[in-house]
Every structure is written in C-alpha cells, then in structure tokens.
Amino acid sequence: MNAPNARASERSEKSKDAGVLVIGLGRFGSSLAMTLDRLGQDVLAIERSPALVAHFSDRLPIVEADASNPEALDQVGAKDFSIAVVGVGTSLEASVLITGNLVDLGTPQIWAKAVSAEHGRILQRIGAHHVVFPESDAGNRVAHLVSGKLLDYIEIEDGFTIVKMRPPKETQGFTIGQSKVSERYGVTIIGVKSPGQEFVYAGNETCISSNDLLVVSGHSDLLERFAARP
Structure with missing residues (x-):
C-alpha cells in the first residue's frame, strides 16, 4: 500500500465515525466520491490503480491500496x-x-455496486446492506424520457415514481380540483412550476396553464398513462 496523499493524511487524523469510505474510482465511484466531497462530506477513497490515484490525487483524499486484501483495509x-x-x-x-x-469489519452501512441481478444477489447474501445498479437504473430512467412525454423520472421503490412533465391539454386552464386528476388517473400532482416563478406545492385550488411544468407522483404505470394524454 502506498502512502496516502496530504488530504488523506489530514483525513486520517480526524474522527471517521461519520465518514464515507469509497472503494474504486471508476465512473461510478469517482462521481460519487467527488460529489460527497463537494457537499462537505468527510470522504476517503481507496483505489489500486496507480494511474487513477495520480489522476484524482489533487481532487480527493485518496490512498493507493488493494481493498480485496483485509490487511490493506486495516491499515x-x-x-x-x-x-x-x-x-x-x-x-x-x-x-x-x-x-x-467490510462485512467482517462490521461496517454499519455497506453500499455495493452490482452489474447484474446475479451479482446483486451475491452481494446481498454476503451482507451488503444496499445494492445499487447504476447502469440498469440509468437505462430505465432514460427509457422513460426518450419518448419526450416526461422531462424527468425518478423511481423511488416498488414502482412508486416521481416525474416532471408538461400538463395534458385536459388540465390546462383548470384547477387541480376541477380536473380531478387523482380520481381519473390515480396519480397526484404535488407541485407546479410556472415560467419565471418559484416552484409551489399544489393544492385543489392550484390552476394549471399550458406553459407550466408539473411534478407528479404515483405508480409508474399510472404515470405513463397520464403522461400519454394529449
């Protein structure tokens, strides 16, 4: 294991109880680590590739080590x-x-990247608390956006989703109460953004215009049906 850079040395002198250890600085790991660092989170990165360590050494607290070796993690x-x-x-x-x-070390929260469903199941079985599928999740999100009906799409869990979309014609010029979106489509308009105005939480008296953007929640299938309205 190579000596840590200056920021990593400073990091090691602080309490790590609330810190995040990021292992692997590929596209996913590096993006996550730099975002956490930018947000003021206490981060230490571990990477075994000398080239990547050199690339990120002036951006992140980083240590060159092979984390598959328990002794390296201990050090x-x-x-x-x-x-x-x-x-x-x-x-x-x-x-x-x-x-x-990490499981053997008793790490309270372990987040692990998986590249397939089988990979994810293995990680869960050995003790990862959270398994994420960056490529799959990104592909799923983009698939819902390419149609042009949705401007943003975030699936929370078990199909519950929040989207940003333009209002269907049948809602334009009416209040949310008048358009009866919830009763007709099973989704909830939770916010409205008018051009040049601040985002506002929606209520029954909120009026929707053709230029507004809607933030809508509900099951993904129901949201797709609502978004498909002309």
Whole structure:
C-alpha cells in the first residue's frame, strides 16, 4: 500500500465515525466520491490503480491500496468508517472480496455496486446492506424520457415514481380540483412550476396553464398513462 496523499493524511487524523469510505474510482465511484466531497462530506477513497490515484490525487483524499486484501483495509482504518461504498463492478471476484472484508469489519452501512441481478444477489447474501445498479437504473430512467412525454423520472421503490412533465391539454386552464386528476388517473400532482416563478406545492385550488411544468407522483404505470394524454 502506498502512502496516502496530504488530504488523506489530514483525513486520517480526524474522527471517521461519520465518514464515507469509497472503494474504486471508476465512473461510478469517482462521481460519487467527488460529489460527497463537494457537499462537505468527510470522504476517503481507496483505489489500486496507480494511474487513477495520480489522476484524482489533487481532487480527493485518496490512498493507493488493494481493498480485496483485509490487511490493506486495516491499515487505512476502514473499520472506523460508518459508511463504505464498493464502486468496483468490472471484477466480480474483487467486488465480492471487498464487500466480504467490510462485512467482517462490521461496517454499519455497506453500499455495493452490482452489474447484474446475479451479482446483486451475491452481494446481498454476503451482507451488503444496499445494492445499487447504476447502469440498469440509468437505462430505465432514460427509457422513460426518450419518448419526450416526461422531462424527468425518478423511481423511488416498488414502482412508486416521481416525474416532471408538461400538463395534458385536459388540465390546462383548470384547477387541480376541477380536473380531478387523482380520481381519473390515480396519480397526484404535488407541485407546479410556472415560467419565471418559484416552484409551489399544489393544492385543489392550484390552476394549471399550458406553459407550466408539473411534478407528479404515483405508480409508474399510472404515470405513463397520464403522461400519454394529449
């Protein structure tokens, strides 16, 4: 294991109880680590590739180490972190070994990237608390956007989804109460953004115009049906 950079050394002198350990600085791991760092979260990154360590050394607190080796994790003080994210996905063996090492350390929250359903099941079985599918989730989101009906799409859990969309013609010029969207389509308009105005939470008396943007929640199937209205 190579010596940590200056920011990583400073990081190691602080309490790590609320910190996040990010292992693997591919596209997913590096984006996550830099966003957390920008938000002021206490982050330490571990990467075994010397080239990636050199690339990110002036952007993140980083240590060059092989996290599939339990001794390397012990040397960086991984057991002191309350949250660890395993961003390694291309090597199934490395992903599983690293996650298993974190489980053995008793890390309270382990987030692990998976590249397939089978990979995700293995990670869950060995003790990962949260498994994420970045490529699958991104593909699912984009698939709902390419039709042009939806401007943004976030699936929360079990089909419950929040979308940003333009209002169907049948709602334009009417209040939410008058258009009876909830009764007719089973979805809820939770906010309205008019051009040049602040976002407002929607109520029955909120009037919708053709230029507004709607924030709507509900099951994905019902939202697709509502968004398909002319």
